[in-house]
Amino acid sequence: MKTQTYTLNLGPQHPSTHGVFQIVLELDGETVVKATPVPGYLHRGIEKLAEARTYAQVIPYTDRMDYMAGMLMNWGYVAAVEKLMGIEVPERAEYIRVIVGELSRIASHLIATGAYAGDIGGLTGFIYTFRDREDILDMLEMISGSRMTFSYFRIGGVAEDFPAEFFPAVKKFIEKFPSCCDEYDGLITGNEIFQVRTKKVGVITPEAAINYSLSGPVLRGSGINYDMRKARPYSVYDRFDFEVPLGCNGDCFDRYRIRILEMRQSLRIVEQALEQLPEGPIMAKVPKVLKPPAGDAYAEIESSKGLFGAYVVSDGSPKPYRVHFRRPSFINLGYLGKLCEGWKIADVIAILGSIDIVLGEVDC
């Protein structure tokens, strides 16, 4: 019997592409012959916009990249500018950054975990993780006044110190959250159908993970022990005791599982940082008008999706000459097309969900 393949445009309007992302699938029945990712529907030209803003004015744009973990995006950018200007950030500010950064990471992983359960078909997991993410957003709102686009970081420190009501809230959260993780393990991870759907699906070999420059949970899911916070500690991460969870098969299940384990570790970091939190200023002495010397600087941090890097070029004027961001979601997507080949339509959704992309960051 003569059969032929057909093309299916998965997205940009599709509930499971996590935004306006398109995959052009060439299908043989339900089996994927070829998958072509088509990003770019949310391109806003943030890098170009930054060239017409002062250094401080760029910060709100970074929030809008990975809006699931806005704090971490702020951090990557301000770290690059600080490196360029040689600013020493006060210790208290570094601790505050670690605390809000790790809370942001938990919030981002909660969305990844919940949305992944939704992608596989179990909507209840989605609601459960959102319930707990709400607590984090409340805390971050206390600190910065905003739920998602914080713009809380400043070049040389952070905008404001923790308010008094933050400490009891975060203490309550630290007490409560491990049991929430157990709940996700019970509802999602332990489910037979979930495991059948994700185990041995979309396997990324360690070699491929390195060759395609993958990072974050996607890299560590393949068993490669590389976490910026441990491998090349920045800020004050060398002062905390935490582990880097690793996968062994490199399949969707490992990538999913690592996020839950990472949330537990992030919680440990927050706990330790709160204990060690020193007194002192929260802003370095920086001039009112920032004029970095001509030159360039590149800083990297471990964001929730992988290595987030910011490259800033200065020509000595108050505005950056060029800003470039290394967005982990975008680079992790590079392997998607190859990864999907030979799997079913449902697996494409499972694989895409396990990579955990945010379109604001992919398209920038």
Added chain:
Amino acid sequence: MGENIFTGIASGLSGLLDGAGVPVLWNDVILMVVKLVAILVFILVNALWLVYMERKVAAYVQCRIGPNRVGPKGLLQTAADIGKLLSKEFTWNKYWDIVPYILAPVLIFVPPFMIYAVLPFGENMAAIDMNIGLFYFAAVASLTSIILWAGGWASNNKYSLVGAMRVVAQMVSYELPLVLALLGVVMLTGTLNMSEIVYAQENVWFIFTQPLAFLIYFVAGLAETNRTPFCLVEGESEIIAGPYTEYSGMGFAMFFLTEYASVMLISAMCTVAFLGGWLAPFGLTFIPSWLWFFLKMYVMIFIFMWVRWTYPRLRVDQLMGFGWKVLIPLCLANIFVTGVGMYIYRAIGW
């Protein structure tokens, strides 16, 4: 009290018509029409209520409140939704095969309705007491797949087509275990008449003598009604809504309501075949038989909803594998064991 309320109304109406000098034939015709209209109203009201119940159960499972604005406790929410859907414009697209496109949502309600006609809702409360009831159920239930397939094909949408193909594959694969599971019950009773099957459970419900058949029936029933973990036909996160993608307004609502009518049907059949139908357990006969039937049916429906909001979805090849490699061999084993057991019991003379 209340036990004979519906049969009483029917005989009262019959007597009234008789007294008015209506010929016997017309008397029967009118009585049948009244019964069928009553069943139709029953299905529709229940489907509306079930949509509300589903949303409330989902909300309960997901730590939410659920609909609570329209009417007391949000009870009128579905009615308001249907009102909105009815008022929607019918859009027309030249790429659609318009005749099957319109026919599909119209016809989709017919198979469940046809089966309800033979269902005994209580003692002497089947509209038509058919002596091949179970067989008729299996035959008519499989019509649904053709109608869904027609809708998906006529939509001329690739998602719909994939969904339609899944409908056919899934329905055919899971009809077999469904029927084979019921076969165990038929072997024990030696009849296909639903009322007689219920009477045969007077001493012990078949859920206890046929536990494996009950489980298989439940799983296959989930698949037959396209509910999670077998909701591949809709597969919201993959193929968006499958055959329903191109439908809007009341067309979509018909599919939606039919899903609930089917859930109710599968639960009702489960009650008849395994849970003792309208028979009261522990001699609690002061509660009318039809109320028992609803009670058991709603317990089953609740379990259906509970499963839906807990489990994720299988993949299409896993679904087929599970149906053909696990359920059908189990069914055949169950039939074999039942047969051997019956033979041994007879040999002992029990």
